[in-house]
Amino acid sequence: MDESKLIELSKKHNKKALSILLSQNYSIVYGYLLKLSYNEEVAKDVTQETMVKAILNIDGFNGKSKFSTWLIQIANNHYLNLKKRDKRLLFTNADVLDVFASDIESIEDQYIKKDRFIKVMTHLKTYKESQRMPFILKHYYGYSYEEIATILNCPIGTVRSRIHNTIKKLQGELKGD
Amino acid sequence: MKTCHKIESNILKNNINDEILNHLKTCDDCRLYYELLNTETIDSPIPTETIDLAVANAINNAEIKQRKSNKVSLIVFMCLAAVLLITAYAITYDSLVIFIRRYLLVVSGIMPFTLPIIGIIRRKVVFK
Numbered sequence: 001m002d003e004s005k006l007i008e009l010s011k012k013h014n015k016k017a018l019s020i021l022l023s024q025n026y027s028i029v030y031g032y033l034l035k036l037s038y039n040e041e042v043a044k045d046v047t048q049e050t051m052v053k054a055i056l057n058i059d060g061f062n063g064k065s066k067f068s069t070w071l072i073q074i075a076n077n078h079y080l081n082l083k084k085r086d087k088r089l090l091f092t093n094a095d096v097l098d099v100f101a102s103d104i105e106s107i108e109d110q111y112i113k114k115d116r117f118i119k120v121m122t123h124l125k126t127y128k129e130s131q132r133m134p135f136i137l138k139h140y141y142g143y144s145y146e147e148i149a150t151i152l153n154c155p156i157g158t159v160r161s162r163i164h165n166t167i168k169k170l171q172g173e174l175k176g177d
Numbered sequence: 178m179k180t181c182h183k184i185e186s187n188i189l190k191n192n193i194n195d196e197i198l199n200h201l202k203t204c205d206d207c208r209l210y211y212e213l214l215n216t217e218t219i220d221s222p223i224p225t226e227t228i229d230l231a232v233a234n235a236i237n238n239a240e241i242k243q244r245k246s247n248k249v250s251l252i253v254f255m256c257l258a259a260v261l262l263i264t265a266y267a268i269t270y271d272s273l274v275i276f277i278r279r280y281l282l283v284v285s286g287i288m289p290f291t292l293p294i295i296g297i298i299r300r301k302v303v304f305k
Contacts, residue, residue, distance in 0.1 A: 015236060018236065019229075019232050019233070019236065022232045022235065022236075023225075023228050023229065023232050026223065026228045026231060026232060027222065027223050027228070030223065044231075047231070048231060048234065048235055048238070051231070051232065051235030051236075051239075052235050052238045052239045052242065055235060055236060055239035056239050056242060056243060113217070116217075117217075120213070135213075138214065138216075139213060139214065139215070139216065139217060140216070140217060141216070142215075142216035160189060163189070163214070164185070164189055167210055167213045167214060168210075170213055171206060171209050171210055171213065174209065175206075175209075
């Protein structure tokens with residue numbers, strides 16, 4: 001069953017369709033939040049809240065973007081709101097890189113990917129959210145500039161320049177490693 | 178360096194051509210830029226059971242929130258309806274009171290002047 005059909009059924013309060021739809025997008029939201037927060041507990045909580053919000057507001061989804069884009073948008077807003085009041089988010093967990101790394105071990109080309117990934121994520125940790133978010137969405141999830149602009153609610157030009165600046169900064173730091 | 182800047186700009190705009198591809202083979206900086214801009218999937222699949230459990234929890238929590246929200250809406254609606262009804266009743270009642278008060282005021286104000294007139298009329302009627 002395709003996504004639009006699942007969305008249509010979910011809007012009619014079909015639990016099975018809703019469950020399939022959310023299951024299909026769970027990994028993307030969780031993975032994105034894990035990379036953003038460096039904290040498994042926070043990533044799980046925010047993903048859960050994102051899913052709840054999506055279920056409650058599914059009638060408001062207009063279908064102009066992909067469902068995952070809409071979910072990431074909710075997750076992003078929720079994460080930023082939470083960051084203002086939750087002290088857990090001030091402390092990032094270095095061990096989370098091992099969680100990522102152990103995930104990567106099953107993938108081909110593992111060593112290079114793992115090494116690059118850990119280096120990139122270690123540097124990204126020190127960057128502001130406004131720099132980290134567009135880069136993660138572009139590099140790890142392949143979202144287009146337009147989609148990232150929708151998610152972050154900012155102009156496409158801003159997204160492009162933020163990604164460019166982040167890459168340039170990373171480029172310099174990776175060369176120094 | 179100027180060429181690299183131009184190449185980066187084209188990579189950013191996704192205008193990749195043979196010239197850029199050839200440049201990428203020789204320039205490490207631009208290759209790194211290209212690699213960092215392009216998608217690299219690293220998410221490993223999460224066990225289905227974990228996802229199912231999380232989604233089921235989310236649906237359950239959403240239902241509880243929805244029920245709570247429905248209850249709150251009902252209470253708000255009932256309170257609002259009661260307030261509106263009381264207000265409407267008070268306005269009606271108050272208007273009636275105001276009407277009666279004004280009527281009495283007018284009557285009591287006019288009455289002293291009307292009495293002689295009524296008397297004259299009565300007298301006229303009597304005389305007739």
